[in-house]
Amino acid sequence: MTINERFSRTIKYFQKVYPVAETELAYRSPFELLVAVILSAQCTDKRVNIITPPLLKRFPDAESMAKAEPEDIFEYIKSCTYPNNKAKYLSGMSRMLVSDFGGTVPSEPVLLQRLPGVGRKSANVVASVIFRKPVMAVDTHVFRVSHRIGLVKNAKTPLSVEIQLTRHIPVELIHESHHWLILHGRYTCTARNPNCSKCGLTDFCDYFKKYRSKQKLVEIDITRQKIVVIKS
Numbered sequence: 001m002t003i004n005e006r007f008s009r010t011i012k013y014f015q016k017v018y019p020v021a022e023t024e025l026a027y028r029s030p031f032e033l034l035v036a037v038i039l040s041a042q043c044t045d046k047r048v049n050i051i052t053p054p055l056l057k058r059f060p061d062a063e064s065m066a067k068a069e070p071e072d073i074f075e076y077i078k079s080c081t082y083p084n085n086k087a088k089y090l091s092g093m094s095r096m097l098v099s100d101f102g103g104t105v106p107s108e109p110v111l112l113q114r115l116p117g118v119g120r121k122s123a124n125v126v127a128s129v130i131f132r133k134p135v136m137a138v139d140t141h142v143f144r145v146s147h148r149i150g151l152v153k154n155a156k157t158p159l160s161v162e163i164q165l166t167r168h169i170p171v172e173l174i175h176e177s178h179h180w181l182i183l184h185g186r187y188t189c190t191a192r193n194p195n196c197s198k199c200g201l202t203d204f205c206d207y208f209k210k211y212r213s214k215q216k217l218v219e220i221d222i223t224r225q226k227i228v229v230i231k232s
């Protein structure tokens with residue numbers, strides 16, 4: 001199978017199983033997404049979505065958050081991971097938005113990366129979700145799932161995964177592909193125990209071939225739907 005066929009079959013499968021592919025972070029504006037993305041580092045989207053409504057009610061825009069001290073912000077985000085650092089990031093990010101960008105979230109990843117608390121991955125998430133830029137944010141799910149399926153080879157860093165993925169994914173599908181890989185990693189191809197019996201990529205997935213093919217497969221046809229049951 002060529003690499004292009006591998007990408008093409010993976011994309012077709014994801015289009016079928018994840019017709020709606022969007023971020024699970026709740027937001028109503030670019031500023032709100034930026035805040036949520038900073039908070040989401042090493043934290044679940046579910047937790048972030050609990051934290052952001054009261055935080056953003058108190059500090060609804062860059063101007064109001066820029067006036068706050070990190071300690072004021074900390075009070076609203078203390079149930080998050082690394083609240084001390086993130087309070088400083090949110091304060092610094094808001095102040096720079098006001099001083100350097102007129103209070104508006106920039107659309108270019110390179111500009112977003114100047115903001116405190118915003119690395120390459122976070123910048124790409126905001127640029128892709130808000131501004132539909134064809135950039136791939138590589139988080140732990142994207143990294144793991146792309147390797148398992150065999151979409152990337154010998155990619156040791158998130159940057160090399162990003163480069164290999166964007167080389168093969170059609171530019172108009174990069175935005176969705178990011179969410180597809182995250183959804184697949186979150187709900188099916190989970191880190192500890194991938195649920196291969198519910199995955200339609202077993203025919204060509206590298207990980208499945210290497211680690212699961214010795215297990216006995218039983219194929220059942222129920223109401224014309226092919227279900228693969230894995231027995232150890």
Ligand code: SF4
Nearest residue numbers: 189194196199205208
């Ligand atoms: S077959 Fe298994 S390892 Fe491969 S992508 Fe699907 S869930 Fe992940």
